[in-house]
Amino acid sequence: MPFSVPPVDGSGTLHLSGRVTIRTVTALHDHLRDIEISALKRIDLSSVTRLDTAGAWALLMLRQKPGAKDIEIIGASVEAASLLESVEHALPSPESPPPVDGSLTARLDRFGRRVFAGVMFVRALTGYLGIFLHRLARAVRHPSEFKLTSLVHHCEEVGLKAVPIVALMAFLIGVVLAFQGSTQLRQFGAEVFVVDLIAISILRELGILLTAIIVAGRTASAFTAAIGSMKMREEIDAMRTLGLDPGMNLFVPRILALLIMLPILGLIANIAGLFGGALMAWIDLGISPAMFTTRLVEGTAVSHVFVGLVKAPVFAMIIGVVGCHAGMQVQSNAESLGRMTSNAVVTAIFAVIVADAVFSIFFARIGI
Amino acid sequence: MTDREVVIKLRGIRNQFGRQVVHEDLDLDVYRGEILGVVGGSGTGKSVLLRTIAGLQKPAAGSVEVLGTDVLNADEDTRQKLENRWGVMFQDGALFSSLTVRENVEVPMRAIPGLDPQIRRDLADLKISMVGLQYLAGDKYPSELSGGMRKRAGLARALALDPDIVFLDEPTAGLDPIGAAAFDQLIRGLSHSLGLTVFLVTHDLDTLHATCDRIAVLAERKVLVTGSMADMLEVDHPWVHEYFHGPRARAAVPDGPAQGGQKGD
Numbered sequence: 001m002p003f004s005v006p007p008v009d010g011s012g013t014l015h016l017s018g019r020v021t022i023r024t025v026t027a028l029h030d031h032l033r034d035i036e037i038s039a040l041k042r043i044d045l046s047s048v049t050r051l052d053t054a055g056a057w058a059l060l061m062l063r064q065k066p067g068a069k070d071i072e073i074i075g076a077s078v079e080a081a082s083l084l085e086s087v088e089h090a091l092p093s094p095e096s097p098p099p100v101d102g103s104l105t106a107r108l109d110r111f112g113r114r115v116f117a118g119v120m121f122v123r124a125l126t127g128y129l130g131i132f133l134h135r136l137a138r139a140v141r142h143p144s145e146f147k148l149t150s151l152v153h154h155c156e157e158v159g160l161k162a163v164p165i166v167a168l169m170a171f172l173i174g175v176v177l178a179f180q181g182s183t184q185l186r187q188f189g190a191e192v193f194v195v196d197l198i199a200i201s202i203l204r205e206l207g208i209l210l211t212a213i214i215v216a217g218r219t220a221s222a223f224t225a226a227i228g229s230m231k232m233r234e235e236i237d238a239m240r241t242l243g244l245d246p247g248m249n250l251f252v253p254r255i256l257a258l259l260i261m262l263p264i265l266g267l268i269a270n271i272a273g274l275f276g277g278a279l280m281a282w283i284d285l286g287i288s289p290a291m292f293t294t295r296l297v298e299g300t301a302v303s304h305v306f307v308g309l310v311k312a313p314v315f316a317m318i319i320g321v322v323g324c325h326a327g328m329q330v331q332s333n334a335e336s337l338g339r340m341t342s343n344a345v346v347t348a349i350f351a352v353i354v355a356d357a358v359f360s361i362f363f364a365r366i367g368i
Numbered sequence: 369m370t371d372r373e374v375v376i377k378l379r380g381i382r383n384q385f386g387r388q389v390v391h392e393d394l395d396l397d398v399y400r401g402e403i404l405g406v407v408g409g410s411g412t413g414k415s416v417l418l419r420t421i422a423g424l425q426k427p428a429a430g431s432v433e434v435l436g437t438d439v440l441n442a443d444e445d446t447r448q449k450l451e452n453r454w455g456v457m458f459q460d461g462a463l464f465s466s467l468t469v470r471e472n473v474e475v476p477m478r479a480i481p482g483l484d485p486q487i488r489r490d491l492a493d494l495k496i497s498m499v500g501l502q503y504l505a506g507d508k509y510p511s512e513l514s515g516g517m518r519k520r521a522g523l524a525r526a527l528a529l530d531p532d533i534v535f536l537d538e539p540t541a542g543l544d545p546i547g548a549a550a551f552d553q554l555i556r557g558l559s560h561s562l563g564l565t566v567f568l569v570t571h572d573l574d575t576l577h578a579t580c581d582r583i584a585v586l587a588e589r590k591v592l593v594t595g596s597m598a599d600m601l602e603v604d605h606p607w608v609h610e611y612f613h614g615p616r617a618r619a620a621v622p623d624g625p626a627q628g629g630q631k632g633d
Contacts, residue, residue, distance in 0.1 A: 022477065022491070022529060026484045052530035053498070053562070054491050061490075079563050086561035092497035333511045335465050 005031040012041030020048050020055030028055065032062045040068075046075030056080075056087040064091075128325045129317065132255050135247040150253035158219045158254075159261030163268060165218075166211050170269035173206055174198060174276025182285050191285045195295040198277035203304040207273050208266040209356050212315035215262060216348035220323035223254055224344040227327025228337045236328070246328075255320030262316035263309055270308065303368055311359050315352050322348040372399040375533060375565050376421055381430035383416055390416050392589040394430070400532075403559055403566040404594075405576045408586030409607065414569040417586065418535050421567065422456050423447070435532060452479070454533040455526030459541060461518035463510040469496060469521045470506035476528040495524040500554055516547040520554070527558070536568040540575050552578040573617050585611075 005028060008014050014035075020028060043059060045051065063071055076084060139146040181194040227250055230236050236246050274296070281287040287295075326344035330337050376398035383391040390413035398404050408414050419425040421432055423439050432439040437450050455476075463472045473492040477483060496506050499520040510518055519539060526534050539555065540548035556579045559566050570576060576583055577597060584594045587607050593600070600612045611617065 022480055022483065025491075026482055026487055029484070029487055053494065053527075054487075054530070057491060057494050058487075082561050083563075086498070086557070087494065090494060090498040092493045092503045094493070094503055333465075335511055 008035065008039055012039055013044050014040060014042070015044045015047065017047040017049075019050045020045075020058075021050055021052040022054035025054040025058050029058045029061070032058060035062075037065060037068045037071075040071055042072040042074050044075045045073060045077075045080060048076075048080070051076075051080045051083060053083065053087055056084050057091075060084065060088050060091060125321055125325055128251070128321045128328075131247045132251050132317075132321065132324075135245065135252045136256065139248065139252060145248055147249060147253055150249070151257055154253050154257035155261055157222070158215065158257050159264060162215060162218060162261075162265060166214055166265050166269050167272040169210060169214060170202070170207055170272040171276035173210060174202060174273035174278075175280045177201060177206075177273075178277040178280035179284060182281065186285075192287065192291075192295060194277075194281055194285060195287065195292055196299050198281070199274065199296050199300040200304055202273035202277065203270055203300070203308050205308065205356070205360075207270040208308045208311055208315070209352070211265050211269045212262065212312070212319065212352045212356075213349055215258070215265065215315075216319045216322075216352055217345055219258065220319050220326070220344045220348040221341050223320065223323030224326040224330070224341045225337065227324060228330030228340055231328060231330045232332055232334070232337060234332075251320075251324045254324060255317065258316040258320045259313055262319075263312040266309055266312045270305065307359075307363055307368055311356065314355055314359075318351045318355060319348045322351060372401075374398065375400050375435055376567065377431075377433040378421070379431045379433075381417075381420060381432070382428045383413060383420060383425065384428050389589060391420075391427070394590045396584060396591045396594070398533075398565060398567060399582075400565055401559075401563060402581040403555070403568065403579050405580035405583045406567070406569045406586060407571070407576065407583060407611065412586045413589075414586055415537055418456075418537055418567065418569050422454065422535055423451075452476070452529050453531050454535065455528070455531040456535045457519070457522045457526045457537065457539065459537045460515070461510065461522030463518060463521055463525065465510050468507055468509055469501070469513070469524075472510070472521060473506075473524045473528050476525065480529075492524075492528070495527055496521070498527070498558065499524045500550070516543050516551070519543070519551065523554075523558075527562070530562065531564070533565045533567060536566060536570075538570055538572075539568060540570065540572045545574075548572065548574065549578070555579050573612075 006015055006017075016028075018024075043062075048055075059073060062068055073084065177198050178194055181197040182191060185191050185194055185197070227236075230250075236250075239246055239249065278287075278289055278292045281292055282289060323344050326340045326347070330340050374397045376396070378394060378396040381391050381394040381396075382389070394417070396417075406414050406417065416425060420427050421434065421439070423432075426440065434450060435453060437446055439447070439450065442450065463469070464475065467475070470489065470492045473495050474488050477488050477491065493503065493506055497503065501517060501520050501524070505513065505517060505521070510521065513521065523534075523536070523539075526536075536555070540551050543551060552575050555566060555568070558564060559579075566579075568575070568580070580597070582594055582596060583600055585592045585600070585603075585605075585608050587605065592605060593603050593608065595603075597612075600608065603609065603612070
C-alpha cells in the first residue's frame with residue numbers, strides 16, 4: 001500500500017496511519033516540509049502500526065521549525081512514546097568541521113609542508129641506508145652476530161626463485177628487439193647491425209633495468225609485507241626488548257641478499273636476452289648463430305657489460321632500503337600495510353629509473 | 369514466560385569442522401524484547417552459534433527459525449527481507465575501512481528505495497549520536513577511531529534499519545572497565561527504547577550482570593542451562609559453578625555468589 005499523508009483536518013489534527021518507517025520517511029518528510037505550520041496543532045499517531053527511528057526523527061524535525069514547538073504528538077503507544085523520547089534526546093547538534101583555509105598563505109603553507117615531507121622522506125631513506133651500512137660493518141667485525149642462515153634463505157627467495165620470470169622476460173625482450181630492429185634496418189640493407197642493436201641495448205640498459213624493475217615489484221613488496229606485518233603485530237618491539245636489533249636481524253640479510261643476487265640475475269637476463277635476440281635474428285633475418293656470435297664478439301666492447309652490471313648493486317641497495325623503510329612505516333592497522341606495500345613498489349621502481357638516468361648521463365659524460 | 373513470542377528458535381543444531389563436533393543436538397529459544405547473554409568456555413562455539421543464526425555458517429543438521437522464517441531453506445528474497453530485520457555487530461566493529469563512519473552507517477540504508485540522500489545522511493547522524501558518538505566522529509575513518517568508538521560505530525551500523533534483533537559478538541572485549549560499563553548501559557538503554565531483542569555473546573561477567581535478562585550457558589556441545597543470573601548461581605554443573613562462583617564472579621556480583629556459596633556448603 002503506498003504511503004500517503006492526509007490533509008490536516010478542521011481541528012488542526014494530522015492523522016497519520018500505517019507504517020511510519022524508513023521506507024516512508026522521504027514522503028512524510030517532504031509532506032511535512034510543505035505543511036502550513038500555523039494550521040497544525042497536533043499529530044495523531046493512534047492508527048500508526050509501526051514507528052521507527054526514521055519516522056520519529058521526521059516528526060521531531062518538524063517540531064524543530066520556528067513556531068512549531070507547541071505541536072503535540074498524541075495517541076502514541078508506550079513503545080512509540082519511549083522511542084520518540086530517546087530520539088529527541090539523541091538528536092545530534094551539527095557542529096561544522098574546521099573550515100579549510102583557501103588563502104594564498106595557507107596554500108603556500110601546505111605546499112611547503114609537502115616539500116618538507118618529501119625532503120624528510122629522502123632523509124629517512126638515507127638514514128636506513130646508514131643503518132644498513134653500519135650494521136654490515138658491525139657484522140664484519142663481529143661475525144657471530146650475523147645470521148648466515150637467514151642470508152641464504154633470502155638469497156633463495158629474491159634470487160633463485162626469480163630466475164624463471166627474469167629469464168623469460170629478458171628472452172622476450174631480446175625477441176622483440178630483434179624483430180623490431182630487423183624491420184627497420186632491412187630498409188637500409190643493414191640487417192647485420194641488428195646484432196649490435198640487441199647487444200648494446202640489452203647489455204648496457206635493458207637487461208639490468210628490467211631485471212631491477214621486476215625485482216622491485218617482487219621483492220620490495222615482499223620486504224615491506226614481511227617487515228610490516230611484524231611491525232603490525234609488535235614483533236619488532238618485542239625484538240627490541242629482547243635485545244635483538246631489527247637492523248642486524250631483518251635489514252642486513254635482506255639487503256645483502258639483494259646485493260649478491262641482483263648482479264647474478266642481471267647476468268642471467270643478459271644471456272637470456274642475447275639468446276632470444278639471436279634466435280629471432282636467425283629465424284627472421286637468417287643470421288646464423290655462428291655469425292651472430294662473431295659479430296657480437298667483434299662489434300660489441302666488453303665495457304657495455306661492465307656499464308650494465310655496475311648499476312646492479314646500486315639498484316639492489318635502492319630496492320632493499322625502500323622496501324625495509326616502507327615496512328617500518330606500517331602502523332597497527334591492515335590498511336597501512338597495504339598502502340605501504342604498494343608505496344614501496346612505486347617508490348622503488350621510480351627510484352631505480354631515476355638512478356638509471358643518472359648513470360646514463362654519467363657514462364655519457366665520461367665517455368664510456 | 370512461555371506465552372511470549374519466540375523470535376529465534378533453534379532445534380537440533382549440529383555444527384562440525386572436520387571431525388571436531390562443536391554443537392550436537394542444540395536447542396535454544398530467544399523471546400522478543402529480551403537480552404540473552406550466551407556464555408561458555410573458549411572453543412565451545414559461542415561465535416559459531418551466532419554465525420549459525422545469522423546465516424553465516426550452515427549447520428550440518430537442525431533447523432534455524434528467525435522471526436518465523438526458516439533461515440536455512442529460505443529463498444533469496446525472503447532472506448534479504450529477513451536480513452533487513454536483524455543487525456550484527458562484529459567483535460572489532462568490522463567497519464568498511466575505505467568509508468567514513470557516516471558512510472558506513474548509510475550502507476544498509478542505501479538498499480531502501482527512494483530514500484532521499486540528505487535524509488539518509490541525517491538519519492546516519494542520528495544513529496551515530498544514539499550510540500553515544502560525537503557528531504564529528506561521523507567524518508572520521510575507522511582507522512582514526514579507538515577500539516571502543518569502533519564498536520559503537522559498528523553498533524550504529526547494525527541499528528541502521530531499526531532491526532528487531534541485534535547480534536553482538538563480545539561487545540565489551542578489549543574495552544576498559546569504564547568504557548565497558550558505558551557500553552553495557554548503552555545496550556540496555558537502546559534495547560529498552562527501540563524494543564530490541566539482543567543476542568549477545570560475551571565473556572564479561574559484569575556485562576551479564578548489568579544487561580542480560582537471561583543467560584544461556586554453552587557446554588558439552590549444547591545449551592546446558594538457561595535462566596536468570598539467580599538461576600545460574602544454583603546450577604550444580606562443575607563448569608557453570610566455577611564460572612559463576614569463581615573469584616571474578618564474586619567481584620562482579622557482590623552478594624549473589626555468597627548466597628550460592630552458602631547453599632553449596
